[in-house]
Amino acid sequence: MSDYEVLVDGQKGDGGSWQLEWEDRDHGLARLVAEGRSFPVVVEGGGTEWSVSIRGRRIPVVVRTWRERLRAEAETASQAHSGPTTVKATLPGLVVAVTVAVGDAVEEGTSLLTIEAMKMQNEVRAPRAGRVTEVSVLSGQAVATGATLLRLE
Amino acid sequence: MTGGTPPFRRLLVANRGEIAVRIIRACRELGISPIAVHSDVDADALHVRAADRSELIGAAAARDSYLSIDAVLDAARRSGAEAIHPGYGFLSENAGFAAAVEEAGLVFVGPPAGALEALGNKLAARRSAAAAGVPIVPGTTVALEDDTATVLEIGFPVMLKAAAGGGGRGMRRVDAETDLADAMTAARREAAAAFGDGTIYVERMVSPARHVEVQLLGDRHGGLAVLGERDCSVQRRHQKLVEESPSPAIDDATREALFDSARRVAGTVEFHNAATVEFLVDADRHHYFLEMNTRLQVEHGVTELVTGLDLVGWQIRVAAGEALPAAVLDAPRRGHAIEVRIYAEDPYHDFRPTSGRVTAWRMPDGPGVRVDAGMEADTDLRPEYDPLLAKVLVHADDRPSAIARLRRALDETRIGGLQTDAGFLRWLVDDEAFAAGDYDTGFIAERWQNGPPLTDEDRSLAAAAATMARASAATARPVAATPAASAWALAARRDGLRG
Secondary structure (H helix, E strand, C coil), X not given: CCCCEEEECCEECXXXXXXXXXXXXXXXXXXXXXXXXXXXXXXXXXXXXXEEEECCEEEEEEEECHHHHHHHHHHHHHCCCCCCEEEECCCCEEEEEECCCCCCEECCCCEEEEEEECCEEEEEECXXXXXXXXXXXXXXXXXXXXXXXXXXX | CCCCCCCCCEEEECCCHHHHHHHHHHHHHHCCEEEEEEEHHHCCCHHHHHCCEEEEEECCCHHHCCCCHHHHHHHHHHHCCCEEECCCCCCCCCHHHHHHHHHCCCEECCCCHHHHHHHHCHHHHHHHHHHCCCCECCECCCCCCCCHXXXXXXXXXXXXXXXXXXXXXEEEEEXXXXXXXXXXXXXXXXXXXXXXXXXEEEEECCCCEEEEEEEEEECCCCCEEEEEEEEEEEEECCEEEEEEECCCCCCHHHHHHHHHHHHHHHCCCCCCEEEEEEEEEECCCCEEEEEEECCCCCCHHHHHHHHCCCHHHHHHHHHCCXXXXXXXXXXXXXXXXXXXXXXXXXXXXXXXXXXCEECCEECCCCCCEEEEECCCCCEECCCCCCCEEEEEEEEECCHHHHHHHHHHHHHHCEECCCCCCHHHHHHHCCCHHHHCCCCCCCHHHHHXXXXXXXXXXXXXXXXXXXXXXXXXXXXXXXXXXXCCHHHHHHHHHHHHXXX
């Protein structure tokens, strides 16, 4: 266990003396046992990225070796400079209006499209100034979180 | 239920998800053959498999399928259904649909089209309620035009509401005059987009307030049962997450006053079948009519648990013309029931919707626990539809026992693949204010916000689970894990020196 650095929601973590017992590994169902107590959990993920649900709360956990840590830090550094920007859906819903088209110049904060979710209309605004190079969705289309909505250059 | 002739031979369930499954179960118990409907993406859904057969009614977008009156009526004709139960949402409060069902020679399992029409316009309902001597929230009883003077007279904060809205849709709180003009424009635009009618009205914000509603069930012969109240004050975005009965906040006098007002509102229309009259109750226990929902409510199960009645079964029976017996009209209420709604929402980030695939799915069980679910393991969430995954209900002799039972039930509940509001619900059952019954509609905003920070125990458990999961995944593969211990120790030491 000491082979890994563990970050629980971004902060260094220590698993103490808990032992993991699988119940249904395909679905991540397990329990943690120590000192006569036990907690049911859902453990999902792979590689360095994991999530552990405890009492209904999904906690992100990074489990990595030192090599993986160096690689991750190098990637973060290289992404700092800007290029084309992909605007993604931050919540799932129904696209109810697309207010820009390919070729349109937009300012930072220009309304790009509207997504209806949870019975509310949410405007998606341009994260920066630029030109619309691609519109990936149509009005009336359902989108999931992380779906590409459009691209700016 | 008697073992007599079924009220209908075949009944079409014009809905999906947990409520479709709930109605199908009632059909089974009555000896009725249930017919489901589905959009193309729902062909393999839980409610489809629960029914005897299912009719395809169109594409994924609700307006092309579950909201299409023509498609639903065609499905009813094709399948030989004699009655249609609309569930909640979708077409359930659509007067045009109710009328079209009756015109097609079928039975609409719900209040008469006239009642849907009259109570569907929230502004008209306010006028009728006031005329029947029922207190309404102070505000306008006619459409709000561009006169800010009316709003200033009422005093801030106010709620702008859509006349064609309801159920929390098209509502907007305004705290100051400077925000009023913009809010009115936005509220009108939202109302027009959502309901095809931009009419809005204004109500004074009643705060603090409890949201308490009264369940009604009527037959076609003038019989009307008042089946107790439900307290639904734990809300986010004006929408309910937790409902319980009886309300811990009202005394018998207030309860009787609510029941009397509910009867009066129902008396303003020709009414039968199931409906709920919603009220706000302020700190002085004055109550104000909000709206009457002419359909089965999501939270109907709470009333079923305290009365022991099958509300959906009775909806179907009164629709077929059966009279309510004394056992229903005077049904005693026993014990305490609580429902929590499990939504695909992240309570740690403003209850924003989550999406993806539900992987693990473990629902609670055991004494006094009921689960109405429209989800199962290894199922993609459909972004087109309501994100309600399941309702967990508990019943016990009294409120403290019900809360203890709910805590136990939520500890048994495990969902993988996405964040749900179960984390909030599990916190709620340990909250002192909730335990004391001391909460109002501002509870989540004031007490929860975005949840407490992780405890040391949470962190330790999460670290242990993920580390051992990774270690066991590594050893399970033929390629051994990288022996990184010494290298890691070196790196850590180096970091320490640098720091």
